[in-house]
Amino acid sequence: MCGIVGYIGSKQAAPILIEGLQKLEYRGYDSAGVSVYDGELIQITKCRGRLMNLECKLTDSPLGGSVGIGHTRWATHGEPSDLNSHPHTNTNCTISVVHNGIIENYLYIKEWLKGEGYTFITETDTEVVPHLIDYFYNGDIVDAVMKAVNKIEGSYSLGVLCSNEPEKLVAVRKDSPLIVGLGEEENFIASDIPAILNHTRKIYLLNDREIAVLTRGGIKILTSEGKEVIKDIYNVTWDAQAAEKGGYEHFMIKEIHEQPKAIRDTMTSRISKDSDEVKLDDITLTAEDLKNIDKIFIVACGTAYHAGMVGKYVIEKLARIPVEVDIASEFRYRKPIINGKTLMIVISQSGETADTLAALREAKAQGARVIAVTNVVGSSVAREADNLLYTWAGPEIAVASTKAYVTQLIAMYIIALYLARLNGSMPVEEYRTIRDEMLSLPEKAEELLAKKEEVQKFAAQNFMHKDIFYLGRGLDYTVALEGALKIKEISYLHAEAFAAGELKHGPIALIEQGTPVIALASQEDLFDKTLSNIKEVITRGAKVLAIAMEGKKDAEKSVDEVIYIPKTLQLLAPVLEVIPLQLLAYYTAVQRGCDVDKPKNLAKSVTVE
Numbered sequence: 001m002c003g004i005v006g007y008i009g010s011k012q013a014a015p016i017l018i019e020g021l022q023k024l025e026y027r028g029y030d031s032a033g034v035s036v037y038d039g040e041l042i043q044i045t046k047c048r049g050r051l052m053n054l055e056c057k058l059t060d061s062p063l064g065g066s067v068g069i070g071h072t073r074w075a076t077h078g079e080p081s082d083l084n085s086h087p088h089t090n091t092n093c094t095i096s097v098v099h100n101g102i103i104e105n106y107l108y109i110k111e112w113l114k115g116e117g118y119t120f121i122t123e124t125d126t127e128v129v130p131h132l133i134d135y136f137y138n139g140d141i142v143d144a145v146m147k148a149v150n151k152i153e154g155s156y157s158l159g160v161l162c163s164n165e166p167e168k169l170v171a172v173r174k175d176s177p178l179i180v181g182l183g184e185e186e187n188f189i190a191s192d193i194p195a196i197l198n199h200t201r202k203i204y205l206l207n208d209r210e211i212a213v214l215t216r217g218g219i220k221i222l223t224s225e226g227k228e229v230i231k232d233i234y235n236v237t238w239d240a241q242a243a244e245k246g247g248y249e250h251f252m253i254k255e256i257h258e259q260p261k262a263i264r265d266t267m268t269s270r271i272s273k274d275s276d277e278v279k280l281d282d283i284t285l286t287a288e289d290l291k292n293i294d295k296i297f298i299v300a301c302g303t304a305y306h307a308g309m310v311g312k313y314v315i316e317k318l319a320r321i322p323v324e325v326d327i328a329s330e331f332r333y334r335k336p337i338i339n340g341k342t343l344m345i346v347i348s349q350s351g352e353t354a355d356t357l358a359a360l361r362e363a364k365a366q367g368a369r370v371i372a373v374t375n376v377v378g379s380s381v382a383r384e385a386d387n388l389l390y391t392w393a394g395p396e397i398a399v400a401s402t403k404a405y406v407t408q409l410i411a412m413y414i415i416a417l418y419l420a421r422l423n424g425s426m427p428v429e430e431y432r433t434i435r436d437e438m439l440s441l442p443e444k445a446e447e448l449l450a451k452k453e454e455v456q457k458f459a460a461q462n463f464m465h466k467d468i469f470y471l472g473r474g475l476d477y478t479v480a481l482e483g484a485l486k487i488k489e490i491s492y493l494h495a496e497a498f499a500a501g502e503l504k505h506g507p508i509a510l511i512e513q514g515t516p517v518i519a520l521a522s523q524e525d526l527f528d529k530t531l532s533n534i535k536e537v538i539t540r541g542a543k544v545l546a547i548a549m550e551g552k553k554d555a556e557k558s559v560d561e562v563i564y565i566p567k568t569l570q571l572l573a574p575v576l577e578v579i580p581l582q583l584l585a586y587y588t589a590v591q592r593g594c595d596v597d598k599p600k601n602l603a604k605s606v607t608v609e
Contacts (some may be wrong), residue, residue, distance in 0.1 A: 002086070002100040003072040004178065005158040005195045008169045008214050009186025015072035020188075020396045022197035025051050025072050025598065029412040030080035033098035034058070036068035037166045042096050045606040046071075050598075066216075067166055069189075070158040071098035078247075079123070087161075088127045090134035091119065097133070099189060100273045101176040104154035126436050129158065141165045142213055145172060145493040146224060151211070155354060159189050173206050177352045177379065180204040180212045180219055182233065182442045187214040193236055194395055201236040205378040208446075211416035229283075234378055250596040252398035252490070256582050257449060260442040262403040263575065265392035268411045271417070271435050276419040276428055283371065283387040283497040285343075287422050293343045299331050300347035301358045303401040303485065304408055308347055309478040310574050311412035317571070318426055320569035328355035329466050331362070338366035345415065346372045349396065349404040352381020360384055361581060373411045376406050389415065400489045402582050405482065406445075408526045409575050413438060437569050441576070448579050454563055455580050459587035462516045464489070469510065469517045470497040470581075471537070473530050476520035479574045483518060483581030490599045491589040501535035513541035518581065521548045521555060522565065522573035547577045547585075 003024025007013045017034045025032075030442040031465040032054040033046020043063050047053045051072060068534065071086035087096045103109070105313070106125035109132060114120070118131045136147040141162040149156070155175035160169070170176055181188035181196040181203050188196040189212065193203065206212060221229040229583040248254035270279050284293055296315060298308035312323040326336070328346075338344075344363040348356045351374035360370050360381060374384030375393050382388050391407035417434065419427035467485060470480035480497035485497045498507045500519070511517070517537050522529040527548075534544055535558055550567045565576040589596045 002191070003190045003195070003373065004069070004100055004157060004159050004189065005071075006069040006161075006169050006171065006214070007186065008067040009061050009183065009216050009239070012064065013066050013068035014058060016199070017068055018051070018058065020190055021051055021054075021070050021072050022525040023194040023197075024191055029083035029297055030073045031082070031164050032070070032072045033085045033087055034068055034070040035089075035098075035161055036065040037161060037163055038063065038065040042089065042093050042161060043165045044087055044093070044096065045215035046087065047082050048085060059540065061491065062252065067161065067169060069096060069161050069169070070100045076125070082226065083123050083124050084300055086126060088122065088124065095130045095133050095308070096164045097126065097130045098159045099129060099446040100157045100178075101155035103128060103156065104150055105152070106154075107275065109151065121562035132158065137162075138163070141168060141170055141304070142211065145170050146211060146226065149174070150224070157191065158545060167215055170608065171206070171212040171214070173210065175354060175357065175380070176207045177207050177350070180206060182219060185216055187216070187219055189214065189552060193293055194397070197236060201448075202233050203236065203273070204231050204283075205234055205283070205383075207383070208380075212328040225370075244329050248527065249397065250586070252586055252596050255396055255398055255403045256579070256586065258394065259403045259406050259579065260445040260449070262391075262393040263410055263445060264442040265394075266407040267414070267438060268392070270414050271438065275351065275437065276421075277433060278414060278421055280387075280389060280414070280418050283389065284416075285369075285371075285387065285422070289369075290422050292341055293321065295343070296321055297331075297336065297338070297344045297363070297368075298325045298347065299328045299344060299356060301328045301355055302354055303405045303482060304347040304349060304353075306354075306478055306482040306485070307405055307408035307412060308345070309481070310409055310475060311345065311347075311416070313475055314413055314416040314477065314571060315419060318416045319423060320425045321419060321423075326359070328353065328359045331355075338368050340367040342368035343364070344368050345373060346381060347373045347386065347394065347408055348379075348381050349375045349393075349401055349408075349412075351376040351381035353381070357381060357384070358390075371415070373408060375407065386495045388556075399599055399602050400486055400585070406575055411437070413572070426520055434569060434571065436531055437572055441568070441572065443566060444576055445579060448576055451580070452562075452583050453561060455583040456587045458561060459584055459591055460541070463588045465494075465514070465516050466494060467510065467515060468493055469497045469507070469515065469537075469542075469587075470495065470520070471517060471530070471533060472497070472520035473500045473526040473533075474523045475570070475574055476526070476530070476577070478518050479578050479581065480518070482578055483520075485552040486582055486585035486606055489587055489602060490585055490596050491592050491594055492583050493588060493592070493599070500530055501532055508536060508540065511540040511542050515542045516585070517542040517544045519544050519546045519559065520577055521546055521552065522577050523570050524549070525570070526565055527552060527554075531558055547580055549573065550568050
């Protein structure tokens with residue numbers, strides 16, 4: 001969840017490191033720091049707080065040198081402080097390390113190293129790493145890193161700088177993302193592509209336990225046993241400007257407005273009016289394979305889990321295959337029944353979500369087939385799954401997911417259509433109806449975004465409340481969960497989502513005079529029942545904003561305000577009705593003065609369990 005960047009070349013390293021960290025601050029912003037070799041010594045500047053604090057320090061006291069490493073932190077072990085900030089070093093500051101992940105056996109290593117005479121000054125797990133490398137160092141930093149990581153348990157990506165061998169920058173990863181960038185007489189490491197995209201589009205994607213040795217003139221990739229690996233270069237095709245704000249006040253509102261394009265891009269080449277065939281890229285699942293599948297698990301975390309809930313509904317409805325949806329962090333511990341007749345679909349925006357990866361590996365170990373839905377090309381989930389479906393959302397920088405979520409929904413619909421066509425549970429006429437309506441969703445999303453002032457007005461009138469509740473039935477309930485999560489994430493307002501039919505079983509006790517309630521009422525089959533639930537909360541004093549389908553004028557008679565989504569199939573309503581919920585979260589956070597793109601205690605890619 002932390003951000004790592006490293007540089008070796010002929011230019012000044014510090015400005016390049018800061019530029020890279022600016023692109024990675026969404027991965028953690030408790031503290032930041034850089035190490036630069038100045039020709040004689042490793043010089044370190046680090047401090048608590050946002051990256052701007054580090055920039056101010058470096059303006060007052062610049063660091064000179066052409067090789068260095070940088071870090072922006074999301075704290076796990078040790079509170080955010082100057083001392084606990086990365087980089088960390090050995091005692092005499094000849095070895096400097098930045099780290100993303102968790103060293104699970106750090107206490108054991110720490111006690112052992114104390115017995116060898118080493119002293120520690122921080123509360124972090126990371127500090128054991130430079131001391132461990134120092135213990136094994138005998139004039140060869142690569143060999144020392146190899147020996148050190150063989151002693152480490154847990155997840156890590158590491159960047160290592162050694163003043164005795166300043167012509168090398170060493171990097172290694174396990175269960176935590178790290179890429180290597182290839183430049184002209186300069187090379188880079190980073191946690192994510194945007195950090196180095198202004199300098200190179202050529203990268204290596206490291207596999208677990210692979211070690212990269214960077215010099216100014218080249219890169220070697222080694223196995224944990226020291227054997228050289230020949231890797232293909234991955235060429236980044238998306239524009240660097242896609243990771244910039246482009247005139248918007250925040251990344252989140254920019255990414256909300258990018259959803260029509262993201263929806264369109266994710267459907268392109270998969271479904272089209274010219275064909276009754278669903279194309280799932282390189283997924284090779286056949287009708288015969290599908291006959292042997294008796295259950296599907298959808299496993300994910302957070303927002304992706306909510307997309308999976310929609311996936312369960314549409315797969316069961318269209319393909320008539322039993323589906324279970326699990327939170328990835330809970331999945332392994334309930335000992336799920338998995339075998340060769342199991343299909344697992346994992347969903348992860350980053351493709352590096354630690355709990356989701358662990359569930360994927362557990363399923364494969366038990367003989368299941370795994371399809372991954374992810375937004376990041378070459379990510380760990382993408383490489384380890386049997387089959388793969390990319391969501392073409394483009395880079396998503398804001399911590400709170402928006403366009404990644406709607407593209408995950410589109411992926412779920414496409415998979416459901418594919419399975420339904422494959423097993424013959426859907427007539428071609430029904431398929432065409434759903435397909436054609438899906439293809440119209442980008443334009444309808446644009447139409448809905450034009451109504452953002454209505455949402456902004458409601459947020460301005462209700463941002464001061466301490467509680468807000470979301471209600472829905474069926475698919476609307478799954479979207480209510482996502483809406484509540486969004487407003488919690490970025491506005492720190494207490495929000496809860498309830499299945500509307502469950503109100504009378506307890507939650508209605510929470511409703512007070514003036515309590516804002518967001519009621520989702522897009523499902524035609526459940527509309528009248530939802531209206532009854534709305535009346536129950538209004539009777540207790542709630543102020544209700546309803547999200548309903550165009551034409552459902554009855555909603556206006558019962559609630560304070562209504563936002564109408566363009567008419568679509570009720571099956572597809574989640575793609576549209578989540579947009580006003582995202583806008584509501586955004587405008588509420590702005591009204592409350594919150595840091596929209598970097599909410600407290602959160603980071604974009606959760607690479608620890």
